[in-house]
Amino acid sequence: MPLETLFQFINLAFIIVPIIIGLVVGSLVERRHYRSIRRRETDTMAQPAVPLGLSALSGVTIERAHLVTGSTVVAMDAFKAVLAGLRFLFGGRVGGYESLIDRARREATLRMKVAAGDADAILNVRLETFAIGGRFGGSGALTSVEAVAYGTAVWVGSGPKR
Amino acid sequence: MLLSNLETVPGRTVVEFFGLVSGSTVRAKHAGRDIMAGIKNIFGGELIAYTELLKDSRDEAIDRMIRQAQGMGANAIVNIRFSTSSVAQGAAEIYVYGTAVRVQ
Amino acid sequence: MAPLSGLGLARNADLDAMKWTPRLPDDAVNTSLTRLTILREMVWLSSLAAGLIIIIYVGLGLLVDAVVDYLPDTVDGALERVVVDAADFGPVAEPTLPRVRRWQRELDDLAAAMPAPAPDGFTLHLIEDADTVNAVALPGGHVLLFTGLIDAAPGVDAVRFVLAHELGHFANRDHLRGLGRRLLLALAASLVLGSDNPVSPLVLAPAELLTLRHSRDQETAADAYAVRLLYRAYGSAEGAEAMMRTLAELDHRGTVDGFLSTHPLSAARAEHLRGLIDRLGAEPDTSEPAAP
Numbered sequence: 001m002p003l004e005t006l007f008q009f010i011n012l013a014f015i016i017v018p019i020i021i022g023l024v025v026g027s028l029v030e031r032r033h034y035r036s037i038r039r040r041e042t043d044t045m046a047q048p049a050v051p052l053g054l055s056a057l058s059g060v061t062i063e064r065a066h067l068v069t070g071s072t073v074v075a076m077d078a079f080k081a082v083l084a085g086l087r088f089l090f091g092g093r094v095g096g097y098e099s100l101i102d103r104a105r106r107e108a109t110l111r112m113k114v115a116a117g118d119a120d121a122i123l124n125v126r127l128e129t130f131a132i133g134g135r136f137g138g139s140g141a142l143t144s145v146e147a148v149a150y151g152t153a154v155w156v157g158s159g160p161k162r
Numbered sequence: 163m164l165l166s167n168l169e170t171v172p173g174r175t176v177v178e179f180f181g182l183v184s185g186s187t188v189r190a191k192h193a194g195r196d197i198m199a200g201i202k203n204i205f206g207g208e209l210i211a212y213t214e215l216l217k218d219s220r221d222e223a224i225d226r227m228i229r230q231a232q233g234m235g236a237n238a239i240v241n242i243r244f245s246t247s248s249v250a251q252g253a254a255e256i257y258v259y260g261t262a263v264r265v266q
Numbered sequence: 267m268a269p270l271s272g273l274g275l276a277r278n279a280d281l282d283a284m285k286w287t288p289r290l291p292d293d294a295v296n297t298s299l300t301r302l303t304i305l306r307e308m309v310w311l312s313s314l315a316a317g318l319i320i321i322i323y324v325g326l327g328l329l330v331d332a333v334v335d336y337l338p339d340t341v342d343g344a345l346e347r348v349v350v351d352a353a354d355f356g357p358v359a360e361p362t363l364p365r366v367r368r369w370q371r372e373l374d375d376l377a378a379a380m381p382a383p384a385p386d387g388f389t390l391h392l393i394e395d396a397d398t399v400n401a402v403a404l405p406g407g408h409v410l411l412f413t414g415l416i417d418a419a420p421g422v423d424a425v426r427f428v429l430a431h432e433l434g435h436f437a438n439r440d441h442l443r444g445l446g447r448r449l450l451l452a453l454a455a456s457l458v459l460g461s462d463n464p465v466s467p468l469v470l471a472p473a474e475l476l477t478l479r480h481s482r483d484q485e486t487a488a489d490a491y492a493v494r495l496l497y498r499a500y501g502s503a504e505g506a507e508a509m510m511r512t513l514a515e516l517d518h519r520g521t522v523d524g525f526l527s528t529h530p531l532s533a534a535r536a537e538h539l540r541g542l543i544d545r546l547g548a549e550p551d552t553s554e555p556a557a558p
Contacts, residue, residue, distance in 0.1 A: 091192030
């Protein structure tokens with residue numbers, strides 16, 4: 001039946017076109033995101049954000065401290081989703097997910113630094129990630145990931161304690 | 163490389179702080195292992211295949227973190243934390259992070 | 267990343283005093299795929315998957331073909347309840363009753379000539395749809411005949427060929443074969459890939475194309491059965507070619523369409539039927555036609 005033939009073509013197009021768009025646009029978006037992340041990381045390098053507690057600053061007076069957070073949700077592109085799906089079949093390292101989560105964590109950390117303003121350091125930093133399901137129903141395939149970074153921004157005093 | 167999940171390395175003095183280092187990896191098990199695990203779920207007991215998968219992932223994540231710390235010129239990582247997040251059914255993400263320091 | 271001195275970089279002089287030397291970690295460590303390797307991985311994994319699909323598909327096909335002839339009639343009955351009861355044909359309208367009875371009689375005559383008659387008989391449903399030139403075989407011995415086909419058919423012989431063709435599907439148990447393949451394939455895909463793996467549609471779409479190819483083979487087999495049955499019942503199968511020539515005029519399809527279609531091209535089918543009619547006509551003793 002010609003109609004059935006047409007449906008088959010439309011069906012295939014609906015599957016393949018997003019994958020190609022995902023490959024082209026997705027890698028472009030990722031490269032731009034990484035460029036931006038690296039630039040901002042270099043810019044904010046002088047403001048340490050570490051999992052360490054107060055021991056990182058022993059010997060100085062802390063004038064002010066408060067909690068700061070940063071978060072972001074990064075979506076997966078269709079090409080990487082299919083690649084990850086194939087990995088679930090054969091096992092192994094899921095490379096597509098690695099860069100996705102890496103981008104999310106670093107972006108969240110940078111946003112936390114923005115929230116900290118001119119703080120001298122952010123201490124006791126913790127990072128959390130949550131998988132967010134999409135229209136596929138959520139349980140099986142990851143479609144986007146949320147990363148949250150939080151810590152305590154501290155402003156140190158002008159002279160040594162003691 | 164000295165690893166510690168205390169704020170310092172006991173018996174040593176931290177002489178220099180470098181910043182946050184992290185290692186992560188996402189691994190999936192293949193569908194065959196998944197089916198075997200489903201069968202195992204009937205009887206209970208340790209899922210050896212999964213234990214090994216997660217152990218391998220954790221080792222790789224630590225290795226990656228150490229490589230970052232070496233690149234920064236550190237000789238110890240303190241205050242290390244692990245987190246395991248299930249990013250998707252059938253895959254596990256291991257994330258390990260800490261502070262790269264130089265100790266005497 | 268080359269080690270950078272923290273001197274002068276820290277915002278606060280006290281931090282310098284506090285032994286802080288901020289440095290950036292090597293960020294390539296935590297991502298294993300580059301632009302080149304991601305493509306290589308895709309090509310490698312998808313060819314592996316394609317091989318797996320072909321193996322599973324062929325294996326399932328052999329399994330279904332081996333099992334379908336031994337399936338008890340209860341399976342047919344169960345499918346009948348699902349498919350036919352869902353359609354809910356309802357009572358036949360009074361004005362069309364004589365036409366339904368007439369084609370039911372034709373169907374019964376043909377069924378009586380089948381080499382292996384079905385004990386439960388066949389039920390004809392006349393669908394009032396002048397635009398659809400089609401007939402369908404459903405589980406439980408139900409034949410749907412669209413009025414569009416009766417209108418388009420060049421004669422009673424031609425409609426008889428269509429009915430015989432549908433009976434051929436029942437004789438070959440095609441209605442079970444097709445459903446079985448699709449069902450098992452979907453089951454295997456969801457078992458191996460999980461219910462919402464984005465790869466599932468990629469696997470099922472090519473498999474659907476294979477199913478269509480398979481279905482064309484079934485149509486050809488049903489055609490051959492129909493010609494033999496017409497010879498057995500009426501001693502002539504001229505209606506078969508006439509019907510196909512009419513269908514060929516109705517759809518002017520290109521040759522590209524052939525691979526994707528469920529039915530072989532009508533013109534090619536007509537040629538094939540002509541050959542069959544000539545061969546069987548040359549040996550009029552067709553008392554024992556072998557079921558294909």
